[in-house]
Amino acid sequence: MSSTLQSRWWGWGFRSAVMLYFVLLIVFPILGIYGQSLSAGWGAFADNVTEPLAWKAVALTVKLALIATIINVLIGTMAGWVLIRYRFPGRKLLNSMVDLPFALPTAVAGLMILLLLGPQSPVGQWAERLGFTILFHQPAIVIAMVFVTFPFVIRAVQPLLEEMDPAEEEAAYTMGATKAATFFRVILPNMAPGIASGAMLAFSRALAEFGAVVLVAGNIPGKTLIASVYIFGEIESDNVVGATAVSVILLTFSFLILWFVNHLQTRRKGR
Amino acid sequence: MRRLWILLTFVVFALLLGAPVVRIAMGAWDQGWSGFAGGLTRPEALHALWMTTLIVIAVTVINTFFGVMLSLYLVRAAWLGPKLKKLMNSIVDLPFAVSPVIGGLMIVLILGPETALGGLLGSAGIKIVYALPGMMIATLFVTFPLVIREVMPVLQEIGNQQEEAASTLGAYGWTTFWRVTWPSIRWSVVYGVVLTVARALGEFGAVLVVSGNILFKTQTATTLVYQDVENFNLTSANSVALVLAAGSVALLLLMEWAKSRQGHH
Incomplete structure (x- = not known):
């Protein structure tokens, strides 16, 4: 007892x-x-959000995160497809390398990109000769975002490709469909939910990224200052209301995306 | 066509993942062994690595324990209503959606020296923000979902028949857990722990905000790398970064191993 x-x-x-x-x-x-x-009232909140540098930072973040997501959808779908469908030497190695950006500290990732694209590096000099700079400009931010969010689309697409019934594809071929038609009409629709949820996770991560971006962005207000770095700056200069106002916008955005992804996944499982 | 796709994949991996790692490995040696060793054995680097080690150990232990317990409750507990379970289940993921800087800001807002709670603790002589406890809390927040997200699906999959059988046969809660539940979730827990260690090792944004990045006091390995870069001290930054990168690659290999064990537990 x-x-x-x-x-x-x-x-x-x-x-x-x-x-x-x-x-x-x-x-x-x-x-x-x-x-x-909201502690200082709606007025203060609205003032801080409509502050030009603040909404420019948010708009820039959304724009660059979108570009990074589109790049990741393209290369992620390709890499996911190749890693599942083809057998070739080095496949296992590539497959374990996919998770590297998750394992690597973001500050280290930022330093890597800084070294690789800097003005003294071959890439930097080559770009210089073509008449544009990468580092401390928007392309560097996009590259940092692509690197950090690289695994999402691949990891979301792979299980779908593995589960796919080969019969559907075979049927398409038997009925005389070309390779391209089979891909776009049969395979791609099967991969679509994975691509969508992977892309949204990548987008929300890119919105939130700080460590990799802060080192390569140059952080010029209105030009290369993204939202998370803006928030950091506001904290440093003791403007707590400004920092929280932008945080709340960014957070709400990310929560909505997360909620939508969860919704998508539970619906898929329910079927 | 097939050749082309494989080649293209190799090119993407080499440019995006291979080149940066090779570059940082070379960068650490650009002033020879002495440059690398010098950057690493600076007193501030040793202190920073020590802080990181402390944080990683504390955070991993705490979040593994609470993570496993919470997963058990969220999947099994009869005393939680299904609606509450569902709500909690979605809240668990929220730290994934929070920018690390915002995560740090939240902790400063609640426990900072100017707040009621922080002031109270401060007058009792306990410093949270700009000190080690705050950095640990920030990292706990960021790594919270990792163990739970690995363990919960496995618990759902194995069902509770075996556990019920064990308790019908008279086994106590603890015995059932260690003899029946633990063997099936073991490798998922290991996988979650590896993810937690990797994330705690690399956490930057949240720690930077909470710690204030004070030299010899609250500087961690990642914030030291940041400060070195800001000071154009690239070789030293490289040597610390190389150690961190080597750590992450080792963790990555461990992850692969845990994953393969998870597959046939």
Whole structure:
């Protein structure tokens, strides 16, 4: 009897500890930032959001993240396809390299891109001769975003390709469809949900990226200053309301995307 | 056609992933061994690596424990209603969507020296923000979903028949967990732990905001790399970055291994 009682106490203690941890660590801070952004009233919030440098930073982030996502959709779909469908020497190596950007510290990724594209590097000099600079300009930001979000589309497409029934494809060929027609009419629709959810995760990560971008962007207000770096600058200069206002916009954006991806995935599983 | 696609994939991987890694490995040696060793054995570098180690250990232990417990509750617990479970399940993912800088800002807003809570703790002599505890909390926040996202699907998949059988036969909660549940989730936990270590090792944005990046006090390996780059001290930045990169590659190999074990547990 006493041991059951004891274990019930233990169970109760564990439950409250775990729930408390969850609420204090995750729920509380997120609610806190929404509360704080409105602490000085709607007027102050609106002022900080409509501040030209702030909305320029947000708009620039969205634009560059979109470009990075499109690039990742293209190369990610291709790489996912090649890694699943073809057998060739080095396939396993490439497949394990896919996760590298997730494992690598973002500041290290930023440093790598900085060294690779800098004015002294071959790439930098070559671009210089063609008359444009990459580093500390928008292309460098896009490259950093592409690097950091590289695994998302590949990892979302691969399981779909693995599950796909080869019969569908064979049927298309038997009925005389060309390779291109089979790809666009049969294979691509099967991959589409994976591409979509991978792209959205990549987009939300690109919106949020800080470490890799801050080192290569140059951070010129209105030109190469993205939202997360803007927030960092506002924190450094003690403008908490400005920082929280932009944070809330960025957060709401990301939450909506996350919610949509979850919705998409549960619907797919439900079928 | 097939050849072309394979070649193109190799080119993308070489340019996007291969070249940066090779470049940083070479950059660390551009002043020879002494440059590399000098950058790494600077007192500030040693201190920063020590801070990173402390954070990684604390965060991994805490989040593994709470992660496994919460996954068990979210999948099995009868005392949580299905609606609440669903809500919590979606909240678990939120740290993925939060920019690390914003994650750091949240902690400063709640526990910073000017807030009520921070002031109270400060007067009791406990410093959270701009000190090690705050950096740990920031990293805990960022790495929170990793273990849960690995363990929950496995728990859902194995079902609870075996566990029920064990408790019908009279096994206590702990015995059931260690003898029945643990062996099936073991490799997913390992995988989640490796992901947590990798993320904690590399966390930058959140830690930068919370720590204030104070030399010899709250500087971690990644924020040191950042500061070195800002000071145009590239060789030293490279040597620390190379150590971090080597660590991540080792973790990547460990991940592959854990994944292959996860496949046939």
